[in-house]
Amino acid sequence: MGEYLIIGVGKTGTSVARYLLRRGGVRVFLYDDDPHSIERFQKEPGVGGRVEVLLNVEDLNKLKVRCVVPSPGVPPRHPVLTKALDSGAEMLSDLVIFEREFNGTIIGITGTNGKTTVAGLTGDIFQRAGAKVFLGGNIGVPLLDALDGKYEVAVLELSSFQLYYSPTFRAHTGVLVNLDIDHLDWHPTVEHYHRSKVEWLHRVRMRRVLNVDDPGVLHYFPSSSSRDFRVSLMRTMESGGWKEENFLYFKNGTRFARVTFSERTLPGFYAVDAALAASVGFLHGIGKEIIEEAIVHFRPAEGRLRIVNRVGAVHIYDDSKATNPHATLHAILAVPRKCVVMIGGLNKSLSFKPLEKALNEHCAGVIFFGKDGRSIMEDLNLTIPSRYIPAMRDAVKEALNLARELQVDLLFSPGCASFDEFSSYLERSRVFREIVEAEISA
Ligand code: UMA
Numbered sequence: 001m002g003e004y005l006i007i008g009v010g011k012t013g014t015s016v017a018r019y020l021l022r023r024g025g026v027r028v029f030l031y032d033d034d035p036h037s038i039e040r041f042q043k044e045p046g047v048g049g050r051v052e053v054l055l056n057v058e059d060l061n062k063l064k065v066r067c068v069v070p071s072p073g074v075p076p077r078h079p080v081l082t083k084a085l086d087s088g089a090e091m092l093s094d095l096v097i098f099e100r101e102f103n104g105t106i107i108g109i110t111g112t113n114g115k116t117t118v119a120g121l122t123g124d125i126f127q128r129a130g131a132k133v134f135l136g137g138n139i140g141v142p143l144l145d146a147l148d149g150k151y152e153v154a155v156l157e158l159s160s161f162q163l164y165y166s167p168t169f170r171a172h173t174g175v176l177v178n179l180d181i182d183h184l185d186w187h188p189t190v191e192h193y194h195r196s197k198v199e200w201l202h203r204v205r206m207r208r209v210l211n212v213d214d215p216g217v218l219h220y221f222p223s224s225s226s227r228d229f230r231v232s233l234m235r236t237m238e239s240g241g242w243k244e245e246n247f248l249y250f251k252n253g254t255r256f257a258r259v260t261f262s263e264r265t266l267p268g269f270y271a272v273d274a275a276l277a278a279s280v281g282f283l284h285g286i287g288k289e290i291i292e293e294a295i296v297h298f299r300p301a302e303g304r305l306r307i308v309n310r311v312g313a314v315h316i317y318d319d320s321k322a323t324n325p326h327a328t329l330h331a332i333l334a335v336p337r338k339c340v341v342m343i344g345g346l347n348k349s350l351s352f353k354p355l356e357k358a359l360n361e362h363c364a365g366v367i368f369f370g371k372d373g374r375s376i377m378e379d380l381n382l383t384i385p386s387r388y389i390p391a392m393r394d395a396v397k398e399a400l401n402l403a404r405e406l407q408v409d410l411l412f413s414p415g416c417a418s419f420d421e422f423s424s425y426l427e428r429s430r431v432f433r434e435i436v437e438a439e440i441s442a
Pocket of ligand 1: 007008009010011012013031032033034037071072073074075078137138139140141142143159160161323
């Protein structure tokens with residue numbers, strides 16, 4: 001009987017436990033640094049009470065673990081993980097299990113920012129074409145919950161963590177949206193992070209769709225191979241995807257399509273996101289009318305740059321989903337008018353220096369907040385008004401007052417993780433919107 005060790009019992013670990021127990025013939029152990037997670041897990045119907053809990057790294061001495069399944073949030077240097085691997089355990093991930101058991105087409109989508117939008121639109125395109133689509137992965141729905149045979153296409157948003165733990169994973173089609181810097185609290189170096197995001201693309205079964213306008217993508221894929229479908233909004237391509245005026249063009253061998261795409265007033269929905277998702281649809285033989293329809297009806301996910309309120313001429317943008325400086329920079333450049341920006345939360349060891357110029361030139365003020373807001377502020381040379389206010393709830397009020405006083409817009413784009421004050425960026429988004437609503441109607 002094989003012994004499996006799951007490290008971390010959040011969404012992923014729980015679904016892996018459920019899968020292993022369903023399959024049977026294995027002994028399942030779990031480890032979690034947080035006793036509350038174990039307590040919660042033990043109450044899970046069908047799985048709680050059916051696994052054995054390890055309390056510390058020494059407990060491993062009593063076992064011969066065959067497979068260790070780390071949850072994505074568990075870093076590679078975690079002592080229980082390194083000890084299990086040093087003792088000869090094989091590393092396994094939900095993504096690798098999923099690929100082995102899923103009978104349909106797998107589309108993998110990764111990048112530093114924008115992958116949720118590209119995944120969402122890609123899913124919509126396949127759905128409108130009549131396919132039964134599973135949209136999951138880092139987006140929030142664990143993969144192994146989709147192995148019930150009813151899906152034909154899996155559109156997976158993939159994080160660098162998931163990809164790092166899945167060195168054999170092969171998608172049919174892979175998409176790289178962009179490549180910047182993130183998660184240096186997990187990855188030991190930028191190269192480590194980049195390698196996780198890039199290496200799987202050398203193993204795709206069919207094609208890889210690359211945004212070659214992005215310097216990070218171009219660095220790793222400087223020249224085209226027959227597997228590449230290269231997308232650029234800056235130049236016309238002989239083969240691949242490009243944009244001219246209000247049209248996206250796609251050419252693959254003798255196949256050609258022209259899709260209507262008018263820039264939307266909705267900032268944050270970038271033409272490049274649409275072009276990448278549409279490229280996947282095009283490569284999988286979906287007609288242009290269906291792609292056009294999916295684009296027109298698409299709405300970006302909650303917390304992703306959008307106007308959530310307005311007071312007089314002041315527009316209020318929520319971009320709580322911006323959890324790294326790269327995302328915040330995109331938001332600053334996407335908002336058409338000057339704005340007061342809110343930055344802060346839990347910094348993932350990332351530098352905000354690349355934002356300095358954009359802040360000084362495009363913004364009217366910055367309110368920093370949260371655990372790392374002060375150190376981020378102290379690192380920047382700002383020529384515009386800036387202040388640090390520890391609690392986000394107070395910071396929102398201050399930022400709103402400043403925006404109203406200066407008659408500019410307000411942009412909530414923290415550039416940091418939310419876990420210092422909230423359970424997720426979605427909760428942070430909800431609280432932001434509630435405070436704004438209460439302030440405006442007061
Ligand atoms: N844990 C430890 N030790 C550690 C780290 C975590 O014991 O060092 C335990 C925690 O106590 C907790 C459990 O591990 O009980 C949590 O595991 P997890 O952090 O992997 O979280 P899951 O609930 O399994 O959620 C994961 C993804 N989380 C992360 O990558 C951090 C979710 O992405 C994903 O939606 C989910 O799987 C389903 O696939 C979230 C995320 O923040 C949205 N992703 C990062 C991002 O988008 O920036 C990559």
